[in-house]
Amino acid sequence: MRPPLQQATILLTGASAGIGWAMAHELATTARCLILVARRQERLEALKAELLKRNATLQVIVAPCDLTDTDAIDDLLTQLKAQAPQIDILINNAGFGDIGAFEFGDWDKLQRMIALNITGLTYLTHRLIKPMRERRSGGILNVSSGFGLSFMPGFAVYVGTKHYVTGFTECLRCEVAGFGVTVSQVCPGPVTTEFEAIAENPLEHSVPSFLEISAEHCARESLRGFAKGKALIVPGWRAKFLLWFSRLSPRPLTRFVLSLGSKTLYKPNLSDSSD
Numbered sequence: 514m515r516p517p518l519q520q521a522t523i524l525l526t527g528a529s530a531g532i533g534w535a536m537a538h539e540l541a542t543t544a545r546c547l548i549l550v551a552r553r554q555e556r557l558e559a560l561k562a563e564l565l566k567r568n569a570t571l572q573v574i575v576a577p578c579d580l581t582d583t584d585a586i587d588d589l590l591t592q593l594k595a596q597a598p599q600i601d602i603l604i605n606n607a608g609f610g611d612i613g614a615f616e617f618g619d620w621d622k623l624q625r626m627i628a629l630n631i632t633g634l635t636y637l638t639h640r641l642i643k644p645m646r647e648r649r650s651g652g653i654l655n656v657s658s659g660f661g662l663s664f665m666p667g668f669a670v671y672v673g674t675k676h677y678v679t680g681f682t683e684c685l686r687c688e689v690a691g692f693g694v695t696v697s698q699v700c701p702g703p704v705t706t707e708f709e710a711i712a713e714n715p716l717e718h719s720v721p722s723f724l725e726i727s728a729e730h731c732a733r734e735s736l737r738g739f740a741k742g743k744a745l746i747v748p749g750w751r752a753k754f755l756l757w758f759s760r761l762s763p764r765p766l767t768r769f770v771l772s773l774g775s776k777t778l779y780k781p782n783l784s785d786s787s788d
């Protein structure tokens with residue numbers, strides 16, 4: 514089954530940067546209406562101007578919202594009722610991570626991550642899926658991560674949130690399979706975006722650049738897979754290979770290898786405290 518992407522009204526979260534920004538560009542030529550959601554309104558206005566240059570007939574709605582707040586999501590959906598009474602497609606892309614040993618993580622940031630990556634995504638889906646099922650037409654694309662299918666010390670809470678997204682999406686896909694609603698997920702490996710800066714990597718090393726793909730590449734492959742109704746999309750051959758390899762490796766071996774490098778997670782904070 515394929516989602517009704519052509520001439521659709523699409524609500525896209527996390528449109529102000531990275532993968533979401535690139536997805537908006539990809540969708541601009543085929544959608545009827547794009548609803549751009551994120552907190553930074555000025556970025557969304559700039560994106561709107563770019564999209565209208567590509568397609569002057571596109572309806573673009575700038576909808577600033579902090580998706581960690583379910584009351585703000587309620588307000589957003591109420592405001593949208595007049596301009597976009599029917600939402601055909603929901604793309605839950607907004608999300609962020611945090612890098613470092615779990616115990617040193619800032620609790621407020623971890624809580625916001627859970628509120629956005631899990632609660633916001635689930636709440637928006639809960640509000641929008643019923644009308645789709647009743648119309649027997651709709652599509653939901655959740656942006657999970659390669660970490661939704663694997664694990665990595667230094668990303669404990671982020672990995673947890675993405676395992677949630679992956680499990681949630683698989684269940685939901687099965688639940689609505691007979692009702693004309695396509696539920697898919699994309700599990701990207703490393704993508705060059707603002708993600709790492711926001712995750713505040715305290716380590717001396719970051720993701721090797723040869724593993725990264727561009728946000729445009731990620732968006733293109735994600736939407737192509739979604740248009741085909743695929744359950745799980747992994748953009749880029751390197752990420753596909755890494756996931757295939759990690760699934761092949763016995764878990765005890767993976768745990769052993771990953772534990773070996775984990776002491777480095779404590780280095781930045783321990784050297785701070787000994788000053």
Ligand SMILES: NC(=O)c1ccc[n+]([C@@H]2O[C@H](COP(=O)([O-])OP(=O)(O)OC[C@H]3O[C@@H](n4cnc5c(N)ncnc54)[C@H](OP(=O)(O)O)[C@@H]3O)[C@@H](O)[C@H]2O)c1
Binds near residue numbers: 532609629656
């Ligand atoms: N980059 C990677 O390597 C990678 C790999 C796998 C999966 N992913 C996933 O891909 C998705 C997009 O990430 P990205 O890499 O494109 O990161 P990004 O460049 O940092 O973009 C994140 C987007 O989320 C929005 N956002 C953050 N907090 C929000 C909030 N409270 N309410 C509403 N919107 C919020 C941001 O907009 P505002 O700041 O304007 O609100 C921004 O538009 C995320 O779910 C991420 O977990 C990324």
